[in-house]
Amino acid sequence: MDAGPFPFDVYEDQCPTRMVLDRLADKWALLLMLRLADGPLRFNQLRRDVKGISQKVLSQTLKKLERDGLVTRTVYPTVPVTVEYALTPLAQTLREPVEALTRWAESHMDAVQAAQQAYDAGAAAR
Amino acid sequence: MDAGPFPFDVYEDQCPTRMVLDRLADKWALLLMLRLADGPLRFNQLRRDVKGISQKVLSQTLKKLERDGLVTRTVYPTVPVTVEYALTPLAQTLREPVEALTRWAESHMDAVQAAQQAYDAGAAAR
DNA sequence: CTCCTTAGTATCCATTTGAAACCATGTTTC
DNA sequence: GAAACATGGTTTCAAATGGATACTAAGGAG
Numbered sequence: 001m002d003a004g005p006f007p008f009d010v011y012e013d014q015c016p017t018r019m020v021l022d023r024l025a026d027k028w029a030l031l032l033m034l035r036l037a038d039g040p041l042r043f044n045q046l047r048r049d050v051k052g053i054s055q056k057v058l059s060q061t062l063k064k065l066e067r068d069g070l071v072t073r074t075v076y077p078t079v080p081v082t083v084e085y086a087l088t089p090l091a092q093t094l095r096e097p098v099e100a101l102t103r104w105a106e107s108h109m110d111a112v113q114a115a116q117q118a119y120d121a122g123a124a125a126r
Numbered sequence: 127m128d129a130g131p132f133p134f135d136v137y138e139d140q141c142p143t144r145m146v147l148d149r150l151a152d153k154w155a156l157l158l159m160l161r162l163a164d165g166p167l168r169f170n171q172l173r174r175d176v177k178g179i180s181q182k183v184l185s186q187t188l189k190k191l192e193r194d195g196l197v198t199r200t201v202y203p204t205v206p207v208t209v210e211y212a213l214t215p216l217a218q219t220l221r222e223p224v225e226a227l228t229r230w231a232e233s234h235m236d237a238v239q240a241a242q243q244a245y246d247a248g249a250a251a252r
Numbered sequence: 253c254t255c256c257t258t259a260g261t262a263t264c265c266a267t268t269t270g271a272a273a274c275c276a277t278g279t280t281t282c
Numbered sequence: 283g284a285a286a287c288a289t290g291g292t293t294t295c296a297a298a299t300g301g302a303t304a305c306t307a308a309g310g311a312g
Contacts, residue, residue, distance in 0.1 A: 030147065051138055115194055
């Protein structure tokens with residue numbers, strides 16, 4: 001059995017595709033990119049919008065996204081200083097796949113929750 | 127500014143969509159589902175195929191996927207015992223979105239790596 | 253002077269992860 | 283009969299990560 005329709009074997013260590021996939025498989029990164037898809041936002045605005053994210057994790061995640069070329073960080077010398085985060089054109093190409101994933105989550109979460117309840121009920125019986 | 131085209135606000139805590147998304151945003155879960163998309167596999171076969179995963183994490187991740195109704199676990203009373211994991215019909219509907227994500231990773235990893243190198247070079251100068 | 257805003261960093265502690273050892277079962281090897 | 287190997291895991295413990303909270307700096311309002 002081969003690795004499927006992909007030119008690279010994503011199951012190998014060191015596969016660059018896998019490195020990229022590791023970054024995308026991040027709860028906060030996905031939520032932040034979805035939030036920024038509607039337009040640039042500032043640090044504290046993101047923090048208020050994406051509920052539950054801490055300042056530290058927000059800062060770290062934005063830095064990772066910036067390093068990956070998915071987000072730009074622009075500082076305006078106002079007072080207090082304004083920092084605006086925006087998606088890059090590269091991230092725009094990622095918008096459709098990510099939104100497809102959220103659409104799946106939306107339309108299938110009933111099935112997932114039902115499966116969880118059935119599983120938990122069975123586990124209790126064991 | 128509203129929450130976008132979604133009926134639920136994925137930026138709210140407690141949003142079921144967000145709970146589902148949290149599960150999907152898992153590096154190993156995504157890789158395992160991709161691997162199983164070609165057909166059922168056994169525990170140690172998965173372990174050998176998806177390089178770098180530990181037995182513990184493989185076991186834990188498969189349990190989560192089973193609980194979410196994405197993977198079935200079938201025990202055959204051979205000797206030694208054979209345990210086969212397979213995607214459910216529900217997981218089959220997830221195959222396309224996930225493969226779209228890997229296709230993106232494949233075709234854009236050059237850009238991501240270039241961005242990383244540029245970022246790191248700039249960070250060294252600072 | 254005190255409190256508020258901005259965008260973070262620093263610190264501490266809990267949870268998660270990863271590597272390796274161990275377990276139970278049964279077959280083959282020496 | 284004892285050692286080694288296969289299966290599919292669980293246990294153990296250190297290390298990395300995540301999250302809550304407090305703090306910084308620079309300036310404006312009262």
